[in-house]
């Protein structure tokens with residue numbers, strides 16, 4: 001058989017399974033065959049992958065495309081992502097009237113994105129709940145997010161007036177009716193935060209650790225209990241997104257039960273490599289906050305044991321000018337979509353000796369399973385030919401100037417990670433070659449419509 005592309009003689013990393021030397025043959029953008037090293041397939045194009053990993057492309061489960069420059073984010077942030085070995089991402093989409101606006105947002109993405117993409121709906125009103133079943137079918141969306149952070153005064157300041165426990169429970173009831181439905185929740189008890197925040201502010205504190213102290217980990221854990229318990233009563237699978245505190249993970253371990261709805265856990269790379277003492281000041285402000293190193297280590301243990309299923313970036317592509325002047329007024333969140341793979345390889349594979357095939361499941365097969373992504377996240381015949389090719393002996397030096405992102409800084413600036421991403425391949429198209437974007441990066445990404 002004549003293939004269009006062969007990834008030759010690499011270490012093929014099958015997520016959640018094993019690692020094996022061989023060739024991957026691609027035809028019509030689909031994986032056509034996995035071949036033994038002894039075979040000699042013919043192809044229009046061959047990439048020599050000797051001594052390199054052939055990884056499934058990263059699917060970042062948590063991004064905020066449009067939070068930087070709404071007009072251009074689809075192009076700039078997905079090209080940035082591609083440089084990090086990302087071939088798919090899930091982005092949060094919020095709008096008062098989802099029915100009227102979602103089509104054009106998807107069309108803009110399909111015209112500009114360099115990666116495939118799916119959407120999670122942000123649910124902030126009872127109107128959203130009432131329309132959810134219809135919208136889920138129409139737009140192929142099976143995942144929604146509720147922001148317990150936007151209760152009361154905090155939400156009102158952002159224009160959300162209907163977020164409360166009633167909205168959470170309705171969202172779980174509505175989610176239970178969607179095939180494959182999963183409700184992700186931002187867990188942080190925003191009603192208790194002022195109790196800690198005001199004295200810290202009054203005392204003149206302006207350090208990154210103070211951001212952790214104003215919303216300590218147990219305020220996340222308390223919300224995790226409510227979400228898991230309500231999810232069980234409503235019969236809906238839940239996902240604790242961007243988990244930051246090890247106490248929350250310990251609670252989930254206790255609450256999980258085989259015959260109850262699933263409690264999924266996602267964490268983000270910053271909770272796995274930065275802590276409240278990292279000397280980056282307001283640049284490190286994020287919700288939930290960066291925690292002490294003990295939490296970092298505890299979350300890694302959760303990755304190792306499989307208690308944490310997915311890992312994302314929570315990429316927010318704003319300018320560094322919004323990250324000040326002090327910790328209290330700085331914007332929350334920062335960019336990171338291109339660092340998911342480098343952080344996992346350096347911190348997970350090298351420093352903590354977690355097998356690459358286990359690590360990579362958190363950004364491929366586990367994401368595809370959780371979000372019902374068809375033909376994504378695995379290296380097997382019939383699946384989309386999405387890959388990141390990595391030289392484990394190379395290195396990646398983080399310099400925000402090297403990415404086309406709208407954002408102009410990085411909390412990882414100056415870091416040197418072992419492992420170099422040489423190629424990113426999206427449905428057979430080489431979008432990154434030898435670490436550089438190719439003209440194929442303009443080939444439009446596809447919207448991931450999920451049957452439900």
Ligand SMILES: [Zn+2]
Nearest residue numbers: 186241242287
């Ligand atoms: Zn959140």
